[in-house]
Amino acid sequence: MHITSHPSNILQQNWIDTIRGSADAAEQARQLLPEQLELIYQQRWFNIITPKEYGGLELDLNQEVRLIEALSWADGSLGWVATLCSGAAWFAGFLNPQLAVEIFADRTACLAGSGAPSGTAAISGDGYIINGTWKYASGALNTTHFTANCRIMQNGLPVLNPEGEQLIIPFVFKKDEVKVIPAWNYMGMVATGSHSFEVNQVWVPASRSFRIDPDFMMIHKPQYAYPFLQLAEATIAVNISGMAIHFIDLCKATFAAKRVNKNLTEAQDSELNEVFEQAVHQLNDTRNTFYEAVDRSWLNYADGDTANQAENLQSVSDTSRKLAKSARQVVNELYPYCGLEAAKPSSEINRVWRDIHTASQHAVLTFAS
Incomplete structure (x- = not known):
């Protein structure tokens, strides 16, 4: 008996050789290696479902999951980083278009981050002052931007949404606005570099906030619905x-x-x-x-x-x-x-x-x- 629709059928052999040939060294380095990252950039695996308008592959979900399974079969750490970073790049369907163009103009564009609302964003003029620490940002060592959820504050008080709950909004941070905190000390997925990160008193314009909601879609396609x-x-x-x-x-x-x-x-x-x-x-x-x-x-x-x-x-x-x-x-x-x-x-x-x-x-x- 054999595995049906084996994931190896999706990847070229030279890709597999590059990924697996570096896997042990990547674990020793505790991060993906340059040759692995270059393959990712060439094949746009950080942009599996990024809109074509921004240079992404914009794969359908049924294609995406099969590709991700294949990458994880080739190597767990590489597949995981590609999954989490491409998942964050899915937010491009909701980003301010000018911001999205700016981010994805870089062929090495990679978004790492966290969905935990462990930061605060205090309204300040036409933007927000951000403070917070977030855990488990896979790909933190090779990212160009971070995304994170923040609890919205005004004059020291929580801002509530229409349901009476504290309003939580995700933001995009540039790499130089973030401090990566080495914290990934677990037995597996060692090369993912899934470290913590911190933002301290950083002012961010409102244009770098977004809402993951069909009413706030910027790219109206099934992938983002x-x-x-x-x-x-x-x-x-x-x-x-x-x-x-x-x-x-x-x-x-x-x-x-x-x-x-x-x-x-x-x-x-x-x-x-x-x-x-x-x-x-x-x-x-x-x-x-x-x-x-x-x-x-x-x-x-x-x-x-x-x-x-x-x-x-x-x-x-x-x-x-x-x-x-x-x-x-x-x-x-x-x-x-x-x-x-x-x-x-x-x-x-x-x-x-x-x-x-x-x-x-x-x-x-x-x-x-």
Whole structure:
């Protein structure tokens, strides 16, 4: 049994060689390397869903998730940074057009940031004075801009929205307005450089604020009408499944060597084969169900069809969680059969194991939708 629609089919072999050939060194450096970044810039992977008006690929959602899964299969850290930074570049559909043109004129344009409202923006003239600290900005070491949510204040008091809750607005910061705080000290996704960042008493014009709301869209296309929640859920889920497929590929080679070198009994060989086949079958099933849900939901928006839209979006949320859970399960089922090489921190299979267990902690898929 093999993985259906294997993500390797999406990437050119020379791309895979560049990504994986630098993966170990990138982990040692704790950030993506220049050759990996140059490939990203050439292929515009930080701009997977950025509007074509600004030089982006503007892929449909069903194309985007398959590409992201492939990048995460090639390497967890690179795939994760491409996902989070391209996800932030999706905000281009809501940015002031003049600002967007300015940002994306740079071929190395990359937006990192945080959705946590852990900053304040005090109204000051025709702008805001920003203060705050945010965690987990993947790609913080290679970004050109940061985005972050802030609680709006005026005269020391919270500004409320029409629902009576504190108004929260996202902002764009230039790299030189931000202090990166080294804080990514976790066992996996080491090369993502997902550090914290701080903004201290920086005045930002109102033109660098934006609203993620259909009423505030600047680019009126299905990509930006599609809800950000399901976009985030689906792209994080395929990161995890891509890494799981990488792990399965490595297991296949490990198990083949074990059959030759370990003098397995017939019963042991049968068990090894059964565990592997079950893992592949389980992941194939959940991936197929997930992609069916994403494709169906995307067609709703691409065709402007509102029938069953809420139901289809809920299906994306549900199947994203199932895919992430299934990916973790199959990796954990296979891991005990991989031998001590899988426990050696310098080995590729251990890096993939660490990456998938770190990435799967992302809060967007932790609880039931």
